[in-house]
Amino acid sequence: MKTSSLSTSGLNGSIIKAFKLLEFFSPLKPSWGVRELARHIGANESTTYRMMSTLERLGILYKNPISEKYALGLKLYELGNRVDINDSFVHLTHPELEKVATEIEETVHLGILKDSSVLMVDKVESLKGLRLDSTVGQMSPLHCTGLGKVLLAFSNMPLRKKLMSDYDFDVYTENTKKTIPSMTTELNKIKKNGFAIDRQEFELGLICVAVPVFNQENKLVAALSAAGPSDRFKENSLNEYVEILKRGANNIKSKIGNYKI
Numbered sequence: 001m002k003t004s005s006l007s008t009s010g011l012n013g014s015i016i017k018a019f020k021l022l023e024f025f026s027p028l029k030p031s032w033g034v035r036e037l038a039r040h041i042g043a044n045e046s047t048t049y050r051m052m053s054t055l056e057r058l059g060i061l062y063k064n065p066i067s068e069k070y071a072l073g074l075k076l077y078e079l080g081n082r083v084d085i086n087d088s089f090v091h092l093t094h095p096e097l098e099k100v101a102t103e104i105e106e107t108v109h110l111g112i113l114k115d116s117s118v119l120m121v122d123k124v125e126s127l128k129g130l131r132l133d134s135t136v137g138q139m140s141p142l143h144c145t146g147l148g149k150v151l152l153a154f155s156n157m158p159l160r161k162k163l164m165s166d167y168d169f170d171v172y173t174e175n176t177k178k179t180i181p182s183m184t185t186e187l188n189k190i191k192k193n194g195f196a197i198d199r200q201e202f203e204l205g206l207i208c209v210a211v212p213v214f215n216q217e218n219k220l221v222a223a224l225s226a227a228g229p230s231d232r233f234k235e236n237s238l239n240e241y242v243e244i245l246k247r248g249a250n251n252i253k254s255k256i257g258n259y260k261i
Helices: 013-022 034-041 045-057 074-080 087-104 146-154 157-165 180-193 235-256
Strands: 061-063 070-072 107-114 117-124 196-199 206-214 220-229
Touching: 013 045, 034 045, 045 061, 045 070, 087 107, 087 117, 087 220, 087 235, 107 146, 117 146, 146 157, 146 180, 146 196, 146 206, 146 220, 157 180, 206 235, 220 235
Parallel strands: none
Antiparallel strands: 061 070, 107 117, 107 220, 196 206, 206 220
16 A cells, blocks of 8 residues: 655554545545455455454444445544634635636635645535535545646646655546656646646546646645536637636635645
C-alpha cells in the first residue's frame, strides 16, 4: 500500500495504515470484501482482515452479515459532525459558489490539495443542473479530475514533481491519463490556458471545467469547478464557462486576503 508524502517519522504506523485503508471507501466503491481490498492495495490478507475487524469493533466500519463486505460505519458520521472542514475558509467562499452555480447552472465544487488527493471542502448544486453523488469531505484523485489537474498544474514545480514521483495512475475510464509524460504535457497546457477540463476521465457521462483559486499573495489555495452531463456540454460555450468560474475565483480572492490552507 502506497502512503502519501506525509512523513511517518515518530508516528504510529498501524494508525496510518488504518486511515489509508479507510480512504479506499468512496461513493464509487462504498463496500469491500477483505480479500478484494487486500488484493487491491497489495497487502497481506490476514493483516487486512485484522485491521478491518478491529475497525468494525470500534464502529468505524460496518460488516454486512449477508455479503460479509465492509462499509464505513456510523462512528465516522458521528465524529464528522463534530468538525467543520476549514469552516472559516468555506464561510468566506460559499456565497461565491452559490453565485457561480446560479449563473453557470451546473453543480459547483471547491477543492483543496490534501496529501496526494483532492479534498472537496464545499459544493453547491444548481436547481437546473444535474444532481451529483459527490459529497463534502470526499477525497478524489488528482490525475483525472478537473479540480485535481488544476491543483497539480498550479502547484510549484518541486511539489508537483514530488506528488507525481510515486503516484498511482488508477484508470477509471478509457479517457483517464495513465502516464507521467502524458500528464506532464497536459499540466503544462493547463497552466498556460488557466483552466482544466475533465472529459469523462473520472466518470463516464460527466464533464468538469476547473480554474485555480489564489489568495491575495497569489499563492494557490484551492480549485473551483463546475460539472455537468457530457450531452449538455457545449465546446463553443467553454470560454463562457471559464469566464464565469474565473470571475468567481477572483471574487473569492478578494474575500480571503492572504488565507493559506
